[in-house]
Amino acid sequence: xxxxxxxxxxxxSTELIFYTQQHFxxxxxxxxxxxxxxxxxxxxxxTNQLTPASWRRSLRVGxxxxxxxxASAALTIPSLALFGMLQPLLGLGVTPSIVALxxxxxxxxxxxxxxxxxxxxxxxxxxxxxxxxxPVRRMLRxxxxxxxxxxISGIRVAVLxxxxxxxxxxxxxxxxxxxxxxxxxxxxxxxxxFNEVITGTLGCLVVAAGYETIFVVIQRLTTPRGIRG
Amino acid sequence: MAETMQxxxxxAHRPGQRPVIALEGVSKTxxxxxxxxxxxxxxxxxxxxxxxxxxxxxxxxxxxxxMMNRLIEPTTGRIMLDGEDVTNVNADQLRRRIGYxxxxxxxxxxxxxxxxxxxxxxxxxxxxxRITSRVDELxxxxxxxxxxxxxxxxxxxxxxxxxxVGVARGLAADPAVMLMDEPFGAIDPxxxxxxxxxxxxxxxxxxxxxxxxxxxxxxxxxxxxxxAVFAAGGRLAQYDTPSEVLAHPADDFVAEFVGxxxxxxxxxxxxxxxxxxxxxxxxxxxxxxxGHPVLAVDDAGRPSAWHxxxxxxxxxxxxxxxxxxxxxxxxxxxxxxxxxxxVVVDDDGQPRGALRWDxxxxxxxxxxxxx
Numbered sequence: 001x002x003x004x005x006x007x008x009x010x011x012x013s014t015e016l017i018f019y020t021q022q023h024f025x026x027x028x029x030x031x032x033x034x035x036x037x038x039x040x041x042x043x044x045x046x047t048n049q050l051t052p053a054s055w056r057r058s059l060r061v062g063x064x065x066x067x068x069x070x071a072s073a074a075l076t077i078p079s080l081a082l083f084g085m086l087q088p089l090l091g092l093g094v095t096p097s098i099v100a101l102x103x104x105x106x107x108x109x110x111x112x113x114x115x116x117x118x119x120x121x122x123x124x125x126x127x128x129x130x131x132x133x134x135p136v137r138r139m140l141r142x143x144x145x146x147x148x149x150x151x152i153s154g155i156r157v158a159v160l161x162x163x164x165x166x167x168x169x170x171x172x173x174x175x176x177x178x179x180x181x182x183x184x185x186x187x188x189x190x191x192x193x194f195n196e197v198i199t200g201t202l203g204c205l206v207v208a209a210g211y212e213t214i215f216v217v218i219q220r221l222t223t224p225r226g227i228r229g
Numbered sequence: 230m231a232e233t234m235q236x237x238x239x240x241a242h243r244p245g246q247r248p249v250i251a252l253e254g255v256s257k258t259x260x261x262x263x264x265x266x267x268x269x270x271x272x273x274x275x276x277x278x279x280x281x282x283x284x285x286x287x288x289x290x291x292x293x294x295x296m297m298n299r300l301i302e303p304t305t306g307r308i309m310l311d312g313e314d315v316t317n318v319n320a321d322q323l324r325r326r327i328g329y330x331x332x333x334x335x336x337x338x339x340x341x342x343x344x345x346x347x348x349x350x351x352x353x354x355x356x357x358x359r360i361t362s363r364v365d366e367l368x369x370x371x372x373x374x375x376x377x378x379x380x381x382x383x384x385x386x387x388x389x390x391x392x393x394v395g396v397a398r399g400l401a402a403d404p405a406v407m408l409m410d411e412p413f414g415a416i417d418p419x420x421x422x423x424x425x426x427x428x429x430x431x432x433x434x435x436x437x438x439x440x441x442x443x444x445x446x447x448x449x450x451x452x453x454x455x456x457a458v459f460a461a462g463g464r465l466a467q468y469d470t471p472s473e474v475l476a477h478p479a480d481d482f483v484a485e486f487v488g489x490x491x492x493x494x495x496x497x498x499x500x501x502x503x504x505x506x507x508x509x510x511x512x513x514x515x516x517x518x519x520g521h522p523v524l525a526v527d528d529a530g531r532p533s534a535w536h537x538x539x540x541x542x543x544x545x546x547x548x549x550x551x552x553x554x555x556x557x558x559x560x561x562x563x564x565x566x567x568x569x570x571x572v573v574v575d576d577d578g579q580p581r582g583a584l585r586w587d588x589x590x591x592x593x594x595x596x597x598x599x600x
Contacts (some may be wrong), residue, residue, distance in 0.1 A: 009314035085587060131349050131398070145339050153582025226341035226382035 009194040016199065023176035023207050026169065027162045030098050034105030035155055042113035043066055043139060065116065071107035079104070079168040087172050097166070097174030104165055105158040112154025116147030149223050157216050163208050167200060177203040236350030248309070249406060249438040250274040250297055255306030257292050257463070265304070266292045274406075279432065279439045281453035283446065285486070289463030290442050294408050297325045297440060313404065325349050328399030328407035328437070331415045334391045336383040342368075342394055343379040349402040353532050367397040370431055377485045389420040396428070400435065413448070425451060446487065450475065450494050472498050496589075497557035501550065501573050506582025509572065512536035522583055524572065531578040538570075549574045552581055559584050 009016065045064040074082075082100050090096035128138045154165050170178025181200025187193040252272045258265040267289040269453035274280045282290040297308065299320045306318050313325050342362045350360045364542040365375040369392040383391055392412055399407055413421045413428075429452065432439065443449050450471045458474060460466040460482045467479035475498075476490045487494075509525045511530075520580050523537040523575050524547075535544035550559045550567035552575045559571050563586055570585040 121333075121335070121338075123331065123335040124335035124337060125335075126300075126333075127331060127395075128327070128337070130298065130324060130329035130331065130335075132352060133323045133348075134321045137352075142337055142339075226337075226339045226384065227339065 005195055005198065008192060009199070012199075015175070015209045019175075019177050019180060019203055020207060022072045023163070023203065024164060024210065026094075026097060026101065026166050026174070026176050027159055027207070027211070030162055030166075031105050031109075031128045031155060033045070034158060036110050038071075038106050038109035038113055038154075039151075042110055042117060043144075046114065063200035068107075068110060068114070071110050072176055074103040075107040076164070080171065081162050083168055083172050083174075092173040094175060096172055097169035100169070101166060103160050108161065109151070110153045112157070113151045114145070115152030116141055116154075119150060127176070145224055146159040146227065149219070149227065152215070152219055152222065156211075159211050159215075160208060163204050167204065177207075207225045247276040248273045249276045249311055250440065250455075251309040252293070252296070252310065253307040255293075255296060255303045255308065257296060258304045259437070262487050264371040264464060267296070267303075270306070270463060270465055270572070272410050272457060272465060272468065274438055274440060276438055277436045278454040279441060279452055280381075281449035281456045282442045282459060283449045283456060283486075284441060284459030284466075285461065286444070287536060288459040288461050290457075290459045291410055292441050293459070293464065294410055294440055297406075297408055298329060300323045300324075317530065325352055326403060327408070328401075328406050330399040330407065330412045332411040334383075334388075334395040335395060336391055336398070341380050341382060342386070345383065345394060346397050346401050348398060349502075353402055355402075364397075367400055370400070370434065371397045372427060373397075388416055389424060392416060392424060400437075405438055407437045408440045409439065411442050411444070413444070414427075414445075421448075428452065434496065447494065447497070450497060458486060462531045493557070495554045496560060499556040501554050501556065501559060501584070502552050504556070504584070506573055506584055507570075508590070509580055509583045511580070522570065526580070526582055529578065532572050532574065532580050545569055549570065549580075550584075551576070556584070556589070560589065 019197060077185065079100070080105040082103070083096065086096040086100055091097060124146070125138065128142045135139065166174070166176050167178035168180050169176060170182045177200040179200075180203070182198065184193045184196030184198075188197075244348045250273070252270050255267060255270045255272075256265050257267040265546050270289075270293060270527050272293070282293060285292050291303055296303045299308070299315075303316070306316075307314055308351050310323070310326070336342075337348070340348075342600055343361075346364045346367055347360045350363060355363070362439075368375040368378055370548045373390065373393060378394075380388075381395070386394065395412065396409075400411070413424050414423060425448065441452060442450075453471050455469065456467075456471050456474045458467045458479075466486075467474055467483045469477075469479075472495060474483065475487055475495045478487050478491075508521045510518050510521045512523045512525045518537070518539070520539050520550065520564055522535065524525075524532050524541065525536040526532045532547055532549060534547050546567045547561045549572045550562050552573050559573070563569070563571050569587070571581050572583050
């Protein structure tokens, strides 16, 4: 059995490497879009005077809570349903897959970004104001670097969630390991079908391992030494 | 006694007369509150002075301090800095001209000690070499070895060390004015005392104009050239030298705030170096005693015991106090050593004179002010 699986792997290696690439990139694009959206939302909605003074506090808090609520609602939509619902709007293939996965990734990143920004010691922010840092400099030089470890762990969680949800993209002809997995499941019992199922599952694990390795390096490199645990 | 106090301030840090900070009719009413936190306040801080803002909680002292660098914007009134109206200038740029030190220190945990101190100079666009030498200079000033501390991070420092870095950060761009919001409030009493002494030492060298919020009367008396006592509602109840506030409280509120220990606290304002001390005679030198106490000394000339004390059969235990101390310190060692008199010694341990218990309740004479 093991021998035949290895044989399957070697015979289909080009294809499998292609799936790995696709799956990796699908998650990369989606999580990047989601991170940018969440960061911008969090920076604008966080109460540190980046928003115009005319925005009332209640409005600011309100919009923050609303966006969190919407993001969490998006996360709870069954993935099968979401991919299906996007199909009439965006068609088949890569675009609707990325859009759906982006929607799923926003919640963990947004939540962690907001939590990270609020976890910064108020005394540090007061000191920053007291030495004459403006709101933008205060955010970029002080608050964001200090919140960064929490933000990056949010992105890391989002990536893990996306790797497993991404296989569902195959129902709208999306890229990645969803394809062999679904083919295999549909033809269970036929030649190589079980191999395909195993490959789809193991493939996700390989991609996850790849991302985890990358995150260890990124976290090491981007966390300021003074706050490294 | 109040009269003799006038000459006690060390001339080296006697404040000048030029006003550096002036609050003119400043009020602050917080949103949704009917009563102002600070009402119609006029306060002038002269150049080179340490002004202590003191009062009970919620009296508006911190609000007043934060209006000086406009962390809190006044509702009405004008803020003058060095004769310039800064009520409406760019607040961030204003703050870069004013040192600011807070109780929680608020060092940036992700920056090294050197980068923390360099924050304001960097914003002001100083070149690298100038910043580096300034950082080293400041670390020396606050008593920290640059080579050892420059590249450390805040979490690797003790609370006292962090606050010293906080003070260095406040001084970094050499501002004329420093605002300090209970900087030693969260530090243990022993370290606090050391930091206060060091703070006075630093001030002797840098001669800044300083506003300092505290709720500790002893700290206000020890550090302040002037004390501003705030009553509830942001009313300035009295603004005067520490000895005046202690000796002549302006009203019942100040009297109660200063409390019953005022006379004892005032002792800490009397520096021994300004007193006319009683002469002591060294026994081995064979000089006539003239009724003065006679002291035995060791080979280095340091007092070792009382040889003879006129009018008393047996010699009391020998206690000494440094000349740089205050009468408060002298009383402390006398009580502690159960001795009716104390020898005042200079930095080398040589006796400079004696102070008797009786003199405290009698006529304490200060130099150059004899009637």
